[in-house]
Amino acid sequence: MKKNFILILSFVLLAIGACSSDDEVALPNAVAFASTSINLSAETTPIEIKFASPTASAGSLTLTVTETAVANGTDFSTTPAVAANTVVVPFEKNVSSVSFSFKKLKEAIEGEVKNVVFTISSVTINSVISDNKSVQVNFNETASLGNALAPGVGGPTQPNQVFVDLSSGKMTAVPRVSWDLGFASGTDFRVVINNTVKMSAKQTTSTNIDEVQAEDATMLINNGQGSTTQIDDPAGDITKTAIAAISATDSENKVYLINLGSNPSATNPAVGSEGTAGGSSRGWKKVRILRSGNDYKVQYADIAATTHDEITVTKNAAYNFTFLSLLDKKVVSVEPQKAQWDITFTSFTNTTSFGTGLLPYNFADFVLNNVKGGAKAYQVLTTAFTYDAFTLANVDNTKFTDDQRNIGSNWRGTTGGTDANGNPVSLFVARSDRFFVVKDPAGNVYKVRFTAGVNAAGERGNPTFQYAILK
Incomplete structure (x- = not known):
């Protein structure tokens, strides 16, 4: 401040x-x-x-x-x-x-x-x-001293995104497919796309929302396919969104082609696998976003339509974003208020290298910290400190950054094993050689360690973790 x-x-x-x-x-x-x-x-x-x-x-x-x-x-x-x-x-x-x-x-x-x-x-x-x-x-006078929690992401297809407030222990589960666009509440006019379902956005040359558009197969995010220019910055930098800043000059706001990504798989995958994006296509839309005073005016339609719907999305300073479902044609509730959550369990469109540079890639079992609300995190290896011995005096504030992926997929990995028939398989594990430090928006600092990512049957999408406040 x-x-x-x-x-x-x-x-x-x-x-x-x-x-x-x-x-x-x-x-x-x-x-x-x-x-x-x-x-x-x-x-x-x-x-x-x-x-x-x-x-x-x-x-x-x-x-x-x-x-x-x-x-x-x-x-x-x-x-x-x-x-x-x-x-x-x-x-x-x-x-x-x-x-x-x-x-x-x-x-x-x-x-x-x-x-x-x-x-x-x-x-x-x-x-x-x-x-x-x-x-x-x-009103919560003092933060929770700690707890052991099991966020309900919904099993191996992980249909839910779960927001966790460490100070109260409250968890909020929201279907990942319930929203498409998020409209920033700050002074900037920025719009994010749903980064949990392999969504992408591409600017057209048109300013006419009623002009017919066509599907673009190059926008699909699959292994080795997709463009980092068509997704939001995975680190969470609000100035690097796939949709350009919304201009006060209407003629500068172009129509965007939106690939709505993929639904979670309709059936559970094989034990040990994930099905976060293995379902049907969520389809395509076209959108054009304008300013309406201090709010947003959204024009949207199916890509082959010659008429469109329009809705005003109002900024709400208590939240990071106001969310819109293009499929349900309404504003929907997704994130808790910006100071009321710290980390979220979700699948996530990150980037990875396929040998030719970074490309979009869907990560299951991902954890983000609420960097826009002021929550930050960093990793500690047990070769430096054990979880039990780590205290507030050991916190290194220089390691907190503005990257929302500081937990990310670092908390889990795979190890060799065999199935019931003795065949070799990769088994999902929660890493025991590390834990994380999380500072919430109110300044409380916690140590967090992940204890599992699968259930007794080996099915993914069953994370558990424990945490304690540092004093």
Whole structure:
């Protein structure tokens, strides 16, 4: 957060330096929350909002309020008070920050998700609302000390993506085929494709959504086939999506051909194998995405259609993305709120080398960390530290990176074995020579080790893991 404000302040100072002494145009200030997530540890907590430079005059900020499993006046109160789902926070001239008080009236129990999201909607003085325009106030006073969990991905076809919140132990399972596009909630206008089903996207030269398109076999992702330019950056860099940033100029937003990828296999594969993408094709669509104020306008249709459907997708600052199903023609719920999950179990479109450079490749039994929500991870080999002996003092913060694949497929592998007939087979194993360090969006740090990836019958898609908070 401090880094963000240094950048904001640098921008403001640079703009001031670029103006002549005779320039009387008032430059906008920048305003943002000091933190994007707060775990309540006291009955009353001050929530700080910062300005990049001292305020030119007195004024007020208006905050919108979004409640999850709580009610104003019953579970919490604020000073100034909430009225009509808003809080108006006054500030004086020549101040660099302002705060309001949040009072917790009821506790949450472990595993219970209760929070309030405050979002800056307007400022009475000339200001720019920066990226950190929302803060999520979580009622879970203390994070879970640890647990042993079994995410329900659904067996060897792994039809579910499971999001895990380590601080509460809560797991959220969502069918991987329930969504197609994710629309970023930040200031950038970026759209991601479903990276769990071998989906790809290719820009056309057309801006006419009603122009007939044709299937493109080169977009299919199979062993040794596909293009890295047609998938989102596997590391999770939001500036490197297959669909270009959505321009404010409509004529710059092209139609995209979308290969919707593959369904999970309809039947279970042989024991020890996976069927995450062995099912039928999910088909093809064409889409064109425009801006609609601060939201997205999506035009979409079957590729042979000469008419189209249209839907507005609204940004929601409490989430990393708002998700759309092109097949069901509606906005759908996928990820939990951005500060309410840390890792997810899924299949995933990563890249691998086939001897001629990197190509897209479907990985089963993959684990991503919520890098966009602020969760980071790194690997520790047991030759350096044992899991039991590893403490908070051993954490190396320089090893946390912005790559969402830092757990990835590193937690599992294969080993030689034989089947019931004595034939050699490769057996799936959870690696015991390593564990992982995960820092959640609230700053809690955990050690995580994976204990299995198969059930007693050897069927994949049955992961288990354990974790403990580091203190």
